[in-house]
Amino acid sequence: MQALYAQLLVGLINGSFYALLSLGLAVIFGMLNIINFAHGALYMMGAFVAYFLLNLGGINYWWALLLAPIIVGIFGMILERTMLQWLTGLDHLYGLLLTFGIALIVQGVFQNYFGSSGLPYAIPDQLKGGMNLGFMFLPVYRGWVVIFSLVVCLATWFLIEKTRLGAYLRAATENPTLVRAFGINVPRMITLTYGLGVGLAALAGVLSAPINQVRPLMGADLIIVVFAVVVIGGMGSIMGSIITGFALGVIEGLTKYFYPEASNTVVFVLMVLVLLVKPTGLTGRAA
């Protein structure tokens, strides 16, 4: 039974990363109509920025949680302004190829300087240790990751679904020309939205650093599963991405316990099934 709970926890942790990353992808796809293949590389950059901040600047984990998303978010906004904005109105394939190319370049540069092995990032003192819950032992840092991710996901959902700014974002997703004709600077909003999505990826990278170590290919390994999560949840659906992210993490964890051989493929099998039954994803709308 202990092993089942342990796998459930691992599933929830992975689900947290899936949710944060797929949420960013959903926000970017909804607003920019771009399938952001660079997302994994930007997640990795988040972890590396935390590593640099700690080792070069002595800036601790808590500041890294704030600064890394801002720094990587600014990098993302520069990418959007200099490259992605020119893809407006073109086929999805162009955005996919461009962002895939960006991912390969970014990962290549990091691999060139840091190799493929992981760099250590220590768990902050305040989150070390664990708690005995009676039925299982819960490492504090892992509990923190799940709760913090959930809070960030819900805050992002609230921002987009319940605020005036979110109404601008949703409206601009439907008809950017008209929203701009109301007096809203839509190009600037698109840049900031890309920055937000990228910032979420970087935040996931910082959260992941103490658990998975900091590696140039840490995003490349994760991003394919995250895309499957996005497809299952429905492209562009905010709540769909959050729920599906956590749910698939748990399903993956349970599969590891009950039938470990299928744990690496269960997400993709589910994706095929969902696409067969509901091609727009569980919560997605037809284009």
Next chain:
Amino acid sequence: MPETAMTEAPVKAASGGNILQVRNLEAWYGESHILHGINFDVNAGEVVTLLGRNGAGKTTTLKSIMGIIGKRAGSIKFNNQEIIRATSDKIARMGIAFCPEERGIFSSLDVRENLLLPPVVRAGGLPLEQIFDLFPNLKERLNSQGTKLSGGEQQMLAIARILRTGASFLMLDEPTEGLAPVIIQQIGHTIARLKKEGFTILLVEQNFRFASTVADRYYVVEHGKIIDGFANAELAANMDKLHTYLGV
């Protein structure tokens, strides 16, 4: 039918200063040249209607003024400021509001969000109470999804949301299209009331019977040019010509 387009704005209204001045306006959709040198004026406080057949260039004229068309040339002055090279968000912030033919209600927003979406660009917009006074249906449907409203209610919402913004110059593109006569009458009353409130309105209409109930002046658009213009008082004298222009 006149052979040449008018090069000067043909009819000057008696009251109000010149608020919009369009000269030699040309516009393109991709490679297609749609407007071929449009000239007209709108004076403050007027309701001016652009009449013309489908595809004549009426909607393109409004979109060109609003800055939401690919390529434009010529001159558009709003309150004596040149706006031909301004982006649509800047044009909106100068006090021009556009209500598109397709209404542009957002399906992912409820009625309240649709209504509050356009930011207030300057003081002087109608307060919500006054908007609900004009369109009582909207108050009862505030929490409904925008696109679940009837066609008439969607049109009311599309007009209502630009009244809040403080824009004093409204461009309404075929506001009566596809609506029941009773709703058309209500839209007509609204436009008349807005005129009384001091709004200047540039209206695109194919239904000149409706337009005749609200307009001060008319311009006729054909093949991307203004080919005629007259005041409402001259409507009866121009009916034969108008029938020819509009093919009715």
